[in-house]
Amino acid sequence: MAAKKTMTLNLTDAEMDALERLSADKDLTKTAILRQALRLYQLVEARLVRGEKLYFENDATKEKAELMLV
Amino acid sequence: MTATASTVHLLEMATGKLVEADLLDQVEERHLKDWDTQWRPLVAATVRRLVTTNAPMSQWPQSFHWNWRQKIEDMKGILSGASFCIECEGVTQGMMALNVTSARTRLAQQKGQHLVYVEYLEAAPWNRPEHVAQPRFRGIGSILMYAAVARSQAEGFKGRVGLHALPQSHVFYADKCGMTDMGPDPNVQKLHYFEMTVEQAEGFVDGKERS
Numbered sequence: 001m002a003a004k005k006t007m008t009l010n011l012t013d014a015e016m017d018a019l020e021r022l023s024a025d026k027d028l029t030k031t032a033i034l035r036q037a038l039r040l041y042q043l044v045e046a047r048l049v050r051g052e053k054l055y056f057e058n059d060a061t062k063e064k065a066e067l068m069l070v
Numbered sequence: 071m072t073a074t075a076s077t078v079h080l081l082e083m084a085t086g087k088l089v090e091a092d093l094l095d096q097v098e099e100r101h102l103k104d105w106d107t108q109w110r111p112l113v114a115a116t117v118r119r120l121v122t123t124n125a126p127m128s129q130w131p132q133s134f135h136w137n138w139r140q141k142i143e144d145m146k147g148i149l150s151g152a153s154f155c156i157e158c159e160g161v162t163q164g165m166m167a168l169n170v171t172s173a174r175t176r177l178a179q180q181k182g183q184h185l186v187y188v189e190y191l192e193a194a195p196w197n198r199p200e201h202v203a204q205p206r207f208r209g210i211g212s213i214l215m216y217a218a219v220a221r222s223q224a225e226g227f228k229g230r231v232g233l234h235a236l237p238q239s240h241v242f243y244a245d246k247c248g249m250t251d252m253g254p255d256p257n258v259q260k261l262h263y264f265e266m267t268v269e270q271a272e273g274f275v276d277g278k279e280r281s
Binding site (some may be wrong): 026027028029032036038039040042045046 | 114148149150170171172182183225226227239
């Protein structure tokens with residue numbers, strides 16, 4: 001993998017709690033969670049710029065709900 | 071960014087000898103040029119032969135419509151995408167495209183965890199028996215899968231890998247890679263979905279390192 005750079009991140013207690021919970025649930029380090037979040041954010045942005053929309057679909061009912069992003 | 075190369079070995083079928091090759095962590099323009107000028111003409115010749123002989127569609131190379139240039143172009147600058155390829159004797163012998171972000175595991179024992187999803191994996195046509203009577207090199211698929219597992223481990227996903235396989239590749243992923251066949255996926259053209267657990271990944275890597 002490519003060389004990495006270090007940064008300091010300031011989070012509120014609530015944000016840190018959420019990060020720690022995701023880290024435990026997903027069995028990933030906090031760095032890995034934030035890296036995944038950045039990748040997903042970038043991917044969603046790239047698709048939105050192309051004029052696409054983001055939907056969640058209920059697996060059982062097949063009902064779709066558009067996620068509004070501003 | 072320039073690709074990083076690691077030395078790997080392919081089995082040369084004609085001589086039975088191992089030959090050195092490079093595993094690169096990025097598909098670059100020269101690899102796409104090989105695909106365009108060397109892979110595609112051979113694939114087109116195979117399809118022409120199959121049409122001429124009225125061969126059933128089941129015998130057609132099922133990846134003949136894959137467009138590597140488009141796939142790599144779509145991934146450009148996108149952090150969730152990754153690509154690998156193998157070069158030997160100055161020619162591209164295989165390529166693989168990965169998604170390292172948006173897929174999750176499906177097997178009950180690891181459901182919802184992150185994994186590396188193999189979008190596409192293909193060996194050059196002269197290395198495949200659907201195209202040539204005597205394939206040139208063997209080991210390309212295994213080395214690329216090994217790279218996918220290694221990438222999964224480097225990401226913290228512990229070797230978990232998933233993919234949808236073309237029917238001609240079922241035996242390779244089930245028997246050679248030791249993945250679990252979860253059957254046809256109605257959402258992805260009924261292609262079988264295969265998944266590798268942490269334990270299966272360790273077994274696959276151990277087997278690869280012993281061979």
